[in-house]
Amino acid sequence: MELTGAQILIKVFEEEKVDTIFGFPGGMVIDIYDKLEDTSIKHILVRHEQGAVHAADGYARASGKVGVCLVTSGPGATNTVTGIASAHMDSIPLVVITGQVPTHLIGNDAFQEVDIVGITRSCTKHNFLVKDVKDLAKVVKEAFYLARTGRPGPVLIDIPKNVSNTKAPYEAGQQVSIKSYNPTYKPNMKQLRKVVNLIDSAERPVIFAGGGIILSGAAKALTTFARTMQIPVTGSLMGLGGFPGSDPLWLGMIGMHGTYRANMSTSFCDLLIGIGVRFDDRVTGKTDAFASQAKIVHVDIDPTSIRKNVPVTIPIVGDCRSTLESLNTLIKPLDKTTLADKRKPWMDQVQKWKEQNTLAYKQTDTIKPQYVVETLYELTRGEAIITTEVGQNQMWAAQYYHFDKPNHFITSGGLGCMGFGFPAAIGAQIARPDKTVVDVAGDGSIQMNIQEMATALQYQLPVKIVILNNGYLGMVRQWQELFYDKRYASTCMNCGPDFVKLAEAYGALGLRATKPEEVIPVLEKGLSSPGTVIMDFVVAKEECVYPMVPAGAPITEMLLA
């Protein structure tokens, strides 16, 4: 069967069961858009290509599927870079299709030409330039395979216009085999037995769970493991929801804005089992002082993550889920009372740290941002999918919304990309129409991709935006307050816009709360309204996120509220 490149691309999309594409058309992808009209694949027209990538990212995280974007060459392609870099840092499976000028013009500085393969080489898992339509089907298949297997990540395919509009034979159902790419899923059993022995002899064990738990679908296996062995669990920002936030074994998030008990437990444990984590600097603080009394077990599917930042006693390369499931078959749980006796001194200590409730905050006559998130948690019964922007809003969401389930917390963890939350919420809402999806935002970051309001309205997506409006770029202001003598250089943004009017301008509902007693009514009304809603909470202007570990300090050195 002879098909054009555009048709072949769409055939492979169908083979890969793509149901939604986020994109923005342009001259070099016009042939693909033309053929897309003939399919049942839903296309979401965003208002900026960065929004398309973040939306595909949110879609991928909420659904567990590969997110797909389609943009044109030149500026269309360069606008995707931030979104791709964010997905790369957080290991999110995406396939990004960029149009390219015809092959005979490549390298001539043609109109809207940019070397996007060169530009994205270091922020994709892999990328391709397709120069011959005969290679297209194979490349697209490989791209999906690479994106979702091993350590997932974004894969970009650059398709010149003359590749999408010329014909080639197409054969369905080609198998992918890449000789140099064989990710290790099954862990080494010998290493696992060593871990079991370490657990047996450990007196103060802690599990440190990361994004790998969510990506590999290991939440259930992790919960079984931790409960069977009665080991307390902390999580990275990316790991939230990987272990139930309401479980007594949960310590809370670790790191720069981690809870007191999580940071103390990690610092004084004698065995740290890191699963699907990469010991990022926001987690470890000063690496020499991190878990310095502990033997460290590190499980990750990506060998480069292991021993990159911290020394490891037992490295295990493998998929988190498969590793935990194997571990669950190897562990020999003691009977309940013996185990409880054995753990008692450690649990008592953890409990003492837990009693230092470092997330307590004082209610005043201005709205506290923490109170907004806490109330949101109560009103949604912890069932909502929460996306965040980046900064204080992100940390408060992480601290005060207690995630019980995986795939419910969607945030730009590694890249820390402002403007992420709202488009990601759009993607998440499309993946999960049954869910309440809330973007917890700041007044600064929401303005970075506010244009996607039009997208939300066009597709009637009931995304709720909660703006914690303090008139500042709050996290940078916090650093300036604490470390730069309160010199608020370029962090004040107290000139609006009026977010209620802005919502109305787009045809959405806008609500505002300025007093604590208005928080519940506004949230109730906003959450129960059928369409897109912006809720503007005018909060205490100079509230800080605590605890806080100054950058580069040991994580035991927390500034407390």
Place this chain on the structure above:
Amino acid sequence: MNEEKHILTMLVDNEPGVLSRVVGLFSARGYNIESLVVAPTIDPLVSRITLVTNANLPEIEQIEKQLRKLINVIKLRDLSGKNAVKREMALICVKAKPENRAEVLRIVSIFRCKVVDTGLEHYIIEVSGNEDKINAFINLLKPMGIKKIARTGALALFREPN
């Protein structure tokens, strides 16, 4: 921790952009490349890259892992140590005034290399061997005046087991 010289050899897909991925990885992560040789193997779809880098132990572990992670790297081996044959070639253009010509040729014959081009005032000499030999050769020629030099960087192959 002590830095040591490592000679890495890898088989990679012979495709545009592959070298750029390898080199980009070194520049992005702050590793150094001392020398680099690339050419196709007997299989035209596969090239061999031979690369020399200075790194301490944790660094070389990361470098090797990161290189293996590249989709286009098929196989990688650290050929530091004695189990590999290592060679380098250099072309050296040395000044050869009449009074020096005999001395240059004597050095050439001691090192068993050859003159591949000659003019009224210069020789171009081709020398191959391990790095030390080439360095020694260059040192001996220096007093005559070296006009230009081109070195390949190290090549290496693992010795087949007997």
